[in-house]
Amino acid sequence: MSATAASSRASGQAPLLGIGQVLARLQPEFPELTPSKLRFLEEQRLVSPARTASGYRKFSAADVERITVVLSMQRDQYLPLKVIRTHLEAIDAGETPALPGATSAAAFLSGARRLRRDELVTAAGATPALLDEAVSASLLPAAEIYGDEALGVLRSLVALRAVGIEPRHLRGVRAAAEREAALVERAMAPSRRADAADKARAAERGLELAGHLETVHASVVRAALGHLTR
Structure with missing residues (x-):
């Protein structure tokens, strides 16, 4: 047993988790999560796992919950990590910040x-x-x-x-989404040949682009239905 794990057990806290255990817990909901993504979240100061004497990362239950919050807001709200980080830092400071058009991280932290x-x-x-x-x-x-x-x-x-x-009437929505995803993938193709950290940054940028596509899509639909209000 490592010194970190022994200390955790002695204090009555839940045992700390290694990267593999965190992935096993979160990948069913976030299949895109990888070791490099976890390291990138740490690099971006979104999570601060403990380190063993040998330098291995160890994640607490609070760390895992915070990662869940970050990944949920990134996926569901298309928010860039820098916005999520600022939001979480404000919550850590005791503030109650609002995110325009998005669910507050406080709602996730209180129990997603x-x-x-x-x-x-x-x-x-x-x-x-x-x-x-x-x-x-x-x-x-x-x-x-x-x-x-x-x-x-x-x-x-x-x-x-x-x-x-009915859902069957909306198959075209899925097809359109796949075409838009292909546009983003082509735009990000040069980045996919980079190292792990650059790939993680490219993935974040891809989500940002997806948010812009969603904005354009919603605007086009509203414009197409404009005659209903005239």
Whole structure:
């Protein structure tokens, strides 16, 4: 047993986790998480794991929760890491900052939802059949545990079904999203040949670009529906 782990156990705290254990815990929800990504989050001062005498990183339960917050906000809100870092630093300082158009990290820190399939269906006011149809239409992944993003999607599908719009009618949404993702991947292609840290930065930049695409997409849809308000 390492000195760090022994100290943790002696103090009654939960044992600290190595990188492999953190990946095993978080990759089911964040499959893109890699050792280099964890190191990059540390480099960006978003998490500060302890170090053993041999220099190995050891993560506490609070570290794992903080990583979950960062990855959730990056994925669900398309926020760049520098914005997330500033937001978290303000929360650490006892402030209650707001993120325009986004869910506050404080909401994640107070307990981000991790929903089983049945819990997701109940929370969304949906049916198991609707969830299955969403998965079949590639609008949601096939998973055992879902988060807030999936809950929002399923709630939207419930509302759309109420006016006759079914998941199968939205297959084109998935196809359009894949085309947009391909645009981002092509734009980031030169960076993908760089080292691990540069790849992590490229992944962050890719999420930023995805957010810009989402803004353009929403604007185009609103413009197309403009005649309804005239």
